[in-house]
Structure formats: structure tokens, C-alpha cells
Amino acid sequence: MWRRAALFFLLATCLVAQKAEPLRIEFARGKSSAVLRGHLRGHQEMEYSAAARENQTLTLNLSASPAGGLKLKVADAGGTEVAAKNSTSQRWAARLPKSGEYVITIIRTSDRPQTSTYKLTVTIQ
Amino acid sequence: MAALNLTDDLRAEYKNLFDNCRINSNRIAVVDRIVTTAVANQLRYESVGNGLGIPWYFIAAVHNMESSQNFSQHLHNGDPLTARTVHVPPGRPATGAPPFTWEQSATDALTLEGLDGVTDWSLTGLLYRLEAYNGFGYRRRSLPTPYLWSFTNNYVKGKFVEDGKFDPDAVSDQAGAAAILRRMVDKGIITIDDTAEEEPVPDAAAIAALAADITFSNSERSDAAKKLQLALNRIPGISLKPDGIPGNKTSEAVKSVTGDFLRGDPRR
Numbered sequence: 001m002w003r004r005a006a007l008f009f010l011l012a013t014c015l016v017a018q019k020a021e022p023l024r025i026e027f028a029r030g031k032s033s034a035v036l037r038g039h040l041r042g043h044q045e046m047e048y049s050a051a052a053r054e055n056q057t058l059t060l061n062l063s064a065s066p067a068g069g070l071k072l073k074v075a076d077a078g079g080t081e082v083a084a085k086n087s088t089s090q091r092w093a094a095r096l097p098k099s100g101e102y103v104i105t106i107i108r109t110s111d112r113p114q115t116s117t118y119k120l121t122v123t124i125q
Numbered sequence: 126m127a128a129l130n131l132t133d134d135l136r137a138e139y140k141n142l143f144d145n146c147r148i149n150s151n152r153i154a155v156v157d158r159i160v161t162t163a164v165a166n167q168l169r170y171e172s173v174g175n176g177l178g179i180p181w182y183f184i185a186a187v188h189n190m191e192s193s194q195n196f197s198q199h200l201h202n203g204d205p206l207t208a209r210t211v212h213v214p215p216g217r218p219a220t221g222a223p224p225f226t227w228e229q230s231a232t233d234a235l236t237l238e239g240l241d242g243v244t245d246w247s248l249t250g251l252l253y254r255l256e257a258y259n260g261f262g263y264r265r266r267s268l269p270t271p272y273l274w275s276f277t278n279n280y281v282k283g284k285f286v287e288d289g290k291f292d293p294d295a296v297s298d299q300a301g302a303a304a305i306l307r308r309m310v311d312k313g314i315i316t317i318d319d320t321a322e323e324e325p326v327p328d329a330a331a332i333a334a335l336a337a338d339i340t341f342s343n344s345e346r347s348d349a350a351k352k353l354q355l356a357l358n359r360i361p362g363i364s365l366k367p368d369g370i371p372g373n374k375t376s377e378a379v380k381s382v383t384g385d386f387l388r389g390d391p392r393r
Binding site: 017018020021023048051077103 | 190191192193198202203212213259260261262263265270271272284285286287288289290291292293294298299343344366368370372373374
């Protein structure tokens with residue numbers, strides 16, 4: 001009982017705000033790809049950001065477990081969505097219209113109760 | 126993401142929300158406890174804020190949001206002072222050795238955000254800086270940020286539950302910074318000037334001086350580059366993400382003011 005009370009106290013005293021900004025993708029030096037992993041539940045969304053130059057091609061490959069239930073969205077710094085040249089729920093690719101920061105969002109659309117685990121490969125070339 | 130400029134429209138929005146802000150009746154006792162603790166530590170907040178020109182109640186509000194008023198955690202993000210930060214922003218303070226004092230960490234966190242150069246601590250300037258401290262991610266969803274408005278009539282639900290992860294159904298368990306300030310004002314503990322003060326716009330010489338030691342890069346981050354970006358953002362028409370990376374856009378902004386790109390820019 002006291003353990004539960006201690007845990008409650010610990011949680012109650014450790015509330016911290018999470019940054020309301022996309023996580024910046026860090027590419028290893030000399031690499032054009034990065035692999036990101038995470039999990040989403042409910043209708044959660046995960047945001048990443050990356051800088052790219054005009055006419056570079058951004059390619060996203062998404063795998064999820066259980067399969068499906070996730071979708072990808074890419075927007076420029078002003079919030080304008082970038083249309084993919086070829087897009088499925090697992091793959092998104094487009095030549096970027098301008099230099100700048102882009103926000104990549106993974107959106108969970110499934111109504112199933114379990115958590116979706118994902119692996120996202122981001123390539124900018 | 127471009128930085129969000131503090132326009133007249135944005136000032137009007139903040140003022141309207143603050144003027145009409147009511148703390149939820151079932152949360153007043155919690156907010157009062159936070160206010161009491163903040164006031165008890167006013168001198169400690171002032172010991173950091175006075176030297177930087179930042180009001181103690183701004184630091185107190187951030188301290189509650191980032192580390193639940195715990196003086197053994199970083200003001201950047203609530204990570205323990207026994208090591209550099211791990212969460213966003215990671216690796217802070219960049220100099221010195223852990224364990225850090227709370228004052229060292231707080232000074233680093235506030236200067237990292239360029240808040241030591243801010244002169245507009247009017248009500249709307251204050252709320253803008255508080256929202257900027259956490260990020261403008263709620264605006265992409267047209268939601269009022271719980272960082273300011275949680276526990277008030279201005280907020281219902283939607284929350285970043287991890288750095289970068291948004292949950293539309295999550296509800297913040299923390300009192301928002303504006304709720305704390307509203308209560309301080311209502312209790313007569315502080316008065317916040319309603320008059321917006323125009324921040325001085327840096328001239329070409331000031332920008333050139335800030336840019337002098339910075340080399341163009343699309344990947345290397347530095348505090349000096351962030352200070353340059355924050356200074357550039359005070360110039361009308363310039364809106365940079367203050368990420369500390371002196372890349373293409375920063376260099377172009379420098380050129381628009383000084384006539385020359387950053388050192389190392391291939392376009393120079």
C-alpha cells in the first residue's frame with residue numbers, strides 16, 4: 001500500500017511539460033538516411049523535422065506492427081502539406097519544392113485498442 | 126518551422142485569453158499551492174533573473190512547468206542536475222561539469238533561449254515567451270497550449286505526451302503558466318504591465334558583430350548562431366527557426382541585413 005502511495009507521490013511531483021516541437025532528425029555524418037522507431041496508441045501523432053534543399057528527394061519507408069493503421073504526412077515550414085509523387089501507407093516520396101525545414105508526421109488512424117510499433121526510414125538525397 | 130513573430134494580432138489574442146482566463150474551481154487549491162511555493166522562492170528566482178533582466182515570476186512559471194518547482198532539476202526540461210540534459214535540448218549546459226547548481230542550469234536555459242536580450246516583459250510579451258519556451262506545436266492544430274492555459278477555461282484537451290508526440294485525447298495534469306500568473310495578479314502578488322514595449326531592432330553593425338565569429342554550416346549547432354538568429358528575428362520581415370544551425374536561411378538573412386553571406390557560405 002505504501003509503495004503505491006509512494007509511486008503516486010513520485011508521479012505527482014515529477015510532472016514536466018513535453019516540448020511542443022517536432023523531434024529533429026539527426027543524420028550521422030556522411031549519411032543520407034536515418035532510422036526512427038517508436039510506438040503510438042489511440043490517435044496519437046509523432047512529429048519529426050529535417051532540413052532539406054530544393055529539388056532533393058525525400059523518401060519515407062514506414063513499417064508497423066500490427067500492420068496498417070498509420071499514415072504519413074509531410075508539410076513545409078509554413079504548414080503547407082507536400083504532395084507525394086508516389087504514396088502508399090508504407091511509402092512516401094517527393095521532390096521537395098524549396099529549401100527549408102520539413103515536418104514529417106506519423107498519424108495513428110486505427111481505432112483498435114492496442115499500441116502500434118513503427119520503424120520509419122527517412123532518406124534525403 | 127519558422128519562428129512565430131509577435132504580431133499585433135498575436136498580442137491581441139494573448140490579451141483576450143488572459144483577460145477572460147478563469148481558473149477551474151476544482152483546481153484553485155492546486156494553483157494556490159504552486160503560487161505559495163513560488164513566492165517562497167522569489168529571492169532565488171531573482172538571484173538568476175535580476176542579472177539577466179528577466180522577471181522572477183517568468184522564471185517561477187517556467188520552473189513549475191519544466192520541473193514541478195524542484196530545485197534539483199534542470200530548468201531546460203526537468204532532467205536531473207546530476208548530469209547534462211538528455212531530453213530536448215540535450216547536452217546542456219554545454220560547459221562546466223555536473224553536478225550543476227540550479228542557478229547554473231537556469232542561467233544556461235534562459236540564455237540559450239535568448240531571454241537575456243529581451244526587454245519586452247509586458248503581459249503579451251511574457252505570454253509569448255512562455256509559449257515559445259515550450260514550442261508552438263499546438264498552433265499547428267489550432268489548439269490553445271496547455272503550457273499556458275491548462276487548469277483554466279481556455280483549455281480542454283490535447284497534449285504533447287512526449288517530446289514530439291501529440292495525443293489529441295490527453296489532458297494536461299499541470300497548471301498552465303498563465304493560470305499561475307493569473308492567480309498571482311488576482312491576489313495582488315504581482316502586477317504585469319499591459320503596455321507592449323517595442324524591442325530595439327538590431328542594425329547592420331550589430332548583426333555583423335554577432336555574425337563575425339560564425340561559420341556557415343547546415344549541421345553544426347552553436348549558441349552563438351542561436352543568438353544571431355534571435356537577433357535577426359527582431360528585424361521586420363525575418364522569421365528564422367532559432368535552432369542554432371547557421372545554414373542557408375540564416376546566411377540569407379544575414380546577407381539581407383549586412384550585404385554579405387556568412388563566412389564559409391559557398392555563395393559568398
